[in-house]
Amino acid sequence: MTPSLTRRLLLASALVLAGFLGATGLALDQAFRNSLDTSRELRMEALLYTLLAAASLEDDGLTVEPPLADARLRTLESGLYARILDTDGNTLWESGSLTGMRWNGDGALPPGAQRWSRARVADDRALVLSYGLEWDDPAVGTGRFTVQLAESLSTRQAELSAYRRGLWGWLVAAAAALLLTQGLIQRWGLSPLRRVANDLDAIRRGQAERLSGSYPLELRPLTQSLNRLLDAERERGKRYRQALADLAHSLKTPLTVLRSRLEADPDHPAPPEALDQIERMDSSLQYHLGRASRAGQSGLAQATAVAPVIHRLLRALPQAAERDLQARVECADAVRFPGPEADLMELLGNLLDNGAKWAQSRLLISAVHPAPELLELSVEDDGPGISPALSEQVLERGVRADQTRPGQGIGLAVVRDLVNDYGGDITIDRSELGGARLRIRLPLHGSALR
Amino acid sequence: MRLLIIEDEPQLSQQLDQRLCAEGYVVDVAADGVTGLHLATDYPVDLAVVDLGLPNLSGLELIRRVRASGNRLPILVLTARHQWQDRVEGLEAGADDYLTKPFRMEELLARINALLRRAAGFAHPTLTAGPLALDTRAKRAAINGEALSLTAFEYRVLEYLMHRPGQTVSKTELTEHLYPDETDRDSNVIEVFVRRLRQKLDPDGSLQPIETLRGLGYALRLGGSGADS
Numbered sequence: 021m022t023p024s025l026t027r028r029l030l031l032a033s034a035l036v037l038a039g040f041l042g043a044t045g046l047a048l049d050q051a052f053r054n055s056l057d058t059s060r061e062l063r064m065e066a067l068l069y070t071l072l073a074a075a076s077l078e079d080d081g082l083t084v085e086p087p088l089a090d091a092r093l094r095t096l097e098s099g100l101y102a103r104i105l106d107t108d109g110n111t112l113w114e115s116g117s118l119t120g121m122r123w124n125g126d127g128a129l130p131p132g133a134q135r136w137s138r139a140r141v142a143d144d145r146a147l148v149l150s151y152g153l154e155w156d157d158p159a160v161g162t163g164r165f166t167v168q169l170a171e172s173l174s175t176r177q178a179e180l181s182a183y184r185r186g187l188w189g190w191l192v193a194a195a196a197a198l199l200l201t202q203g204l205i206q207r208w209g210l211s212p213l214r215r216v217a218n219d220l221d222a223i224r225r226g227q228a229e230r231l232s233g234s235y236p237l238e239l240r241p242l243t244q245s246l247n248r249l250l251d252a253e254r255e256r257g258k259r260y261r262q263a264l265a266d267l268a269h270s271l272k273t274p275l276t277v278l279r280s281r282l283e284a285d286p287d288h289p290a291p292p293e294a295l296d297q298i299e300r301m302d303s304s305l306q307y308h309l310g311r312a313s314r315a316g317q318s319g320l321a322q323a324t325a326v327a328p329v330i331h332r333l334l335r336a337l338p339q340a341a342e343r344d345l346q347a348r349v350e351c352a353d354a355v356r357f358p359g360p361e362a363d364l365m366e367l368l369g370n371l372l373d374n375g376a377k378w379a380q381s382r383l384l385i386s387a388v389h390p391a392p393e394l395l396e397l398s399v400e401d402d403g404p405g406i407s408p409a410l411s412e413q414v415l416e417r418g419v420r421a422d423q424t425r426p427g428q429g430i431g432l433a434v435v436r437d438l439v440n441d442y443g444g445d446i447t448i449d450r451s452e453l454g455g456a457r458l459r460i461r462l463p464l465h466g467s468a469l470r
Numbered sequence: 471m472r473l474l475i476i477e478d479e480p481q482l483s484q485q486l487d488q489r490l491c492a493e494g495y496v497v498d499v500a501a502d503g504v505t506g507l508h509l510a511t512d513y514p515v516d517l518a519v520v521d522l523g524l525p526n527l528s529g530l531e532l533i534r535r536v537r538a539s540g541n542r543l544p545i546l547v548l549t550a551r552h553q554w555q556d557r558v559e560g561l562e563a564g565a566d567d568y569l570t571k572p573f574r575m576e577e578l579l580a581r582i583n584a585l586l587r588r589a590a591g592f593a594h595p596t597l598t599a600g601p602l603a604l605d606t607r608a609k610r611a612a613i614n615g616e617a618l619s620l621t622a623f624e625y626r627v628l629e630y631l632m633h634r635p636g637q638t639v640s641k642t643e644l645t646e647h648l649y650p651d652e653t654d655r656d657s658n659v660i661e662v663f664v665r666r667l668r669q670k671l672d673p674d675g676s677l678q679p680i681e682t683l684r685g686l687g688y689a690l691r692l693g694g695s696g697a698d699s
Contacts, residue, residue, distance in 0.1 A: 265551050269523040269571075272550035273479045276572035280485045283575060302572050306552050313553060333554065336561045338568075362555040369554030 025213070026206055033202045041191045052183050056176060061136070064149045068169045071102055075167075077157040081112035082165045093117050099172035101141055107164045118142065126150055128166040139170065146170040212236045216243060223250070225323045225356055261362070264313045271305055307430055311437060314363055323356040323464075324364050326387045326397070333369050334385075337376055345379055350386035357395060358464045359442065367438045370431035371399040371458055378403030382453055389464075398459040400451035411448035435460070471586060471630060472496040472647045474518040476506030476532070477548065478525055486519065489575055490582075494609065494622050496650045503527025510536050514646040515543060516633075517586055519578075522549040522560065530563045537564035544585040548573070583607060590633040597632045600692030602671065602679065604632050613671060623648070624667050627660075631680065631690040640687035664688060 023031070070089040075082050082104050092098035093115040101123065103114040109127045121142035129135060129152030137148045148170045156162045212235050222228040230250050231243045279298050282290035327349070334347050357364040368385075375383050379401035387397050406414060415436040435458075439446045444462035451457035473495045477483040483499055490497045498513065500506035503524040510518050510532070518536075522529035533545055547565040549556065557568050566588075567581050583606050587595060597604040601614045611618045611628055620628065626648050631639060641660045664680060671679050681689045 265556070266523070268552075269550040272571040273482055277479065277481045277485060279572045280482075280489070280575050284485065284489065298572060306570075310553065332558050332562065336554075336558045336568075362553065365554040365558060369557070 025210060029206050030199070030203060034199060037195050037198055041195050045188060045191050048187055049184060052187075053180060056179060056183075060147070060171065060176065061149075064147070064169050064171060067100075068102075068149055068151055068167060071169070072153075072167060075104070075155075077155050077160045077163060079160065081106060081163065082155055082167075083113040084115075088115060097121070097142055099144070099146075099175050101146070101170045103168050105166040105168065107166075112165065123168075123170065126168060128152065128164075131164055138173075141170045141172070145173045147173055147176075212239055220246075229254075257360070261313055264309055268305065268309050272302070275302055275305075303430060307433070310366065310430075310434055314366065314438060314441060323358050324361045325353065326355040326357050326364065326368075326395075327351040327353055329357075329361060329364050329368060330372075330385055330387070333365065333372050336369075337372055343376075344381075345376055345383055346381055347383040347385060350384070350388075352388070355387045355389060355395070356464070358462065363438060363442075367435055367460070368397065368399075370435045371397070371460075374431055374458070375399040375401040375403075375456075378455060380455075384451070384453060393464045395462045395464055396459065397462070398457055400453050400457040401455040402451070402453040403455035405450055405454070406448050406456040408448075414448070415446065432458075471516045471626070471633075472498065472514060473582065474498045474500065474506070474509050474513070474515045476500045476503070476510075476518060476524060476529070477521040478502060478523070479521075485575075486578075489579075491650075493579060494626055495582075496648060501525075503529065503532045507532050507535055510543060511539055511541060514643065516647060517544045517546065517582060517589070519546045519548055519582070520565070522547060522551065522556070530560060533560070533563045533565050542589075544589045546578075546581055546585055548578075580607070586633060590635075592633075599632060599635055599690060600679075601677070602632075602692055604629060618670055620667070620670060624663060624670070627663050627667055628671075631688065635690055635692075638683055638687050638689045643687065 067090060071084055074089065075084045084102070084104070086094075088094055088102075090100060092100035093102055095117055096119060098117045101115055101118045101121070103118060103123065104112045105128050106112055107128050114123075118141075123139065123141045125139050126137055126148055129150050131152045131154040133150075133152045135148075135150045137150065139146060139148050141148070148168055150166055150168045152164070152166045154162060154164050215233055216231065216235065216239060219228060219231045219233055223230070230247045235243050275298055279295065282294055282298075330349050330351055334349070337345075357367075372383070372385065375385075380403055382402045384400040385398070386400075387395065390396050415432050436446060439460055439462065442462045444460055446461075447459050449457050449459070471494075473490055475483060475486050475490070475497060477486065477499075478501050480501070483501065487497050487499055498509055498515065500509050503526045506518075506520065506524065507527060509515065520529045520532060524532065527535075529547065529549070533547070536543060536545070545565045546567045546569060547560045548569055548571060549560065550571045551557075552570040560568055566585055569578060569581055583595065587593075587597065587606060590597075595605070595607050597606060603612045603615075605611070606629070609625055609629075611620055611625065627644065630644060630647055644660050645656075664682075668680055671677065677692070679690060679692050681691050683689060
């Protein structure tokens with residue numbers, strides 16, 4: 021399935037943001053590390069020279085007079101250490117911080133040489149600056165020495181960690197803020213699309229006829245085309261219905277003339293097969309024209325509210341007026357039929373007509389959505405009921421359960437066809453009122469029940 | 471009873487005209503909607519039979535306009551459209567009943583009879599007024615259970631009065647509703663028929679069923695008349 025626009029945009033911007041902010045973070049990290057190292061080296065060099073400035077040549081070699089330049093040199097295990105070696109690598113002097121500590125490796129250097137190296141000092145990894153020199157003192161003589169300064173790397177690591185925590189914290193916060201902003205912008209920017217979707221849904225549910233909101237420039241070609249399509253569809257349906265009505269009119273009026281001509285003459289009774297053929301033509305016309313005029317379910321076919329149609333049909337039901345039937349309707353206002361009004365009327369009209377024909381005094385009509393995507397219509401009566409053996413047959417065209425009652429046996433066949441068109445099913449069983457219950461279940465949008 | 475047929479198919483219209491005349495109705499015929507509307511609103515019509523597929527003015531629109539003018543004229547719709555939606559729309563436009571083509575003439579007659587009855591407030595096809603009973607299906611009258619021998623015209627006068635129990639019906643109204651053409655109308659003839667009807671209904675003068683209101687007309691006054699149960 022194609023991911024939604026919101027999902028795509030968010031995913032894309034999240035990826036771009038992660039890449040961009042990640043690279044930024046790495047670059048900043050690198051720059052900070054470099055500047056940290058440079059400043060440390062400068063600092064250590066400066067300190068080395070300060071130490072040399074305080075150094076003096078004694079008989080037993082070069083020593084540094086206290087007080088030492090940096091307080092850390094006097095503090096045990098402070099992380100900053102200094103010592104002076106002779107040409108053989110023997111320690112001539114060491115700072116107070118190094119008292120009793122080990123400093124391995126890093127032998128003496130020739131005069132004038134400078135070396136950066138790493139070593140373990142006082143059980144700690146340290147950066148070491150060694151500087152070889154020749155000390156010339158007219159009073160004492162000349163000697164070659166190597167001055168070494170070491171600074172523990174763990175302090176550098178601590179500084180770097182603190183910096184990184186700050187850096188990445190801010191970057192993550194910035195990413196979150198940017199994503200949130202991006203989401204809000206998207207929500208606002210895509211809201212017209214959501215509105216179109218909602219409006220289309222309203223059309224589908226029968227609450228609107230066309231897309232009537234004001235939409236942004238980019239969407240207008242789409243919404244205008246949709247409106248034109250809807251109008252054209254409706255207009256076409258109307259014309260089609262009109263054409264079918266005209267056809268029915270032009271075929272049935274001659275049939276009427278023919279029939280009354282055949283029936284009118286008392287001296288020459290009409291041959292029964294002639295009247296029978298007229299009956300058959302009429303019944304075929306009614307069935308096939310009716311079938312042709314049904315819209316069935318299509319993508320944007322609008323839904324119809326069920327309750328008003330039930331009440332309108334009940335008012336139009338001839339038996340209801342003549343026989344004073346008690347009809348009870350159980351149907352919430354929100355119940356919808358997934359097709360045009362004409363189809364619902366045909367469906368319910370035939371069901372009600374059938375119910376009213378059999379009912380003694382009571383009818384119960386109910387319409388509910390037992391599941392969100394399902395419509396259930398049922399019509400119950402207190403008549404004799406339909407036996408299970410008959411229930412399959414009465415849905416056939418031309419089959420009447422009781423030949424003595426009026427009707428052409430078309431009504432329930434029409435119901436069955438309509439139900440099939442809508443992918444639903446129909447069951448006939450016994451009603452609590454005592455008679456038959458015809459129950460129809462229709463899926464609301466597209467998919468068939470089975 | 472005066473019926474108006476609005477039907478554009480000449481043969482059907484003629485058949486209806488003949489059959490309804492034979493049943494004792496006075497029949498006017500219109501072949502298009504505009505003429506039909508004119509006749510329905512400006513003429514003394516008791517019931518209209520309207521085809522929906524009419525030229526000039528559709529049957530539905532005609533019914534709407536008749537009702538919009540406040541006319542309660544009973545209207546029976548004839549149509550080739552058998553869809554429930556058409557039926558509901560026809561009845562909502564103001565029609566009283568609905569018959570789809572091709573229909574049996576007998577069914578049309580029964581529906582017309584029922585509509586006329588219902589418009590007068592009778593639920594049963596046999597109208598009663600005191601001891602008088604009028605079987606509108608068999609077109610027979612009986613008093614205290616004894617059949618009366620009435621001519622067709624006498625029956626029509628009685629039927630018209632029975633459909634308006636207690637109301638004053640002028641001679642002009644009677645002639646308008648019972649005679650097809652204006653040229654035949656003569657109120658003296660009505661007086662003669664009413665006198666003969668009185669003698670047949672009330673040979674010993676004990677009932678006095680038809681009251682004459684001088685200068686106004688006649689009224690049927692018998693106990694228990696009116697809309698029955």
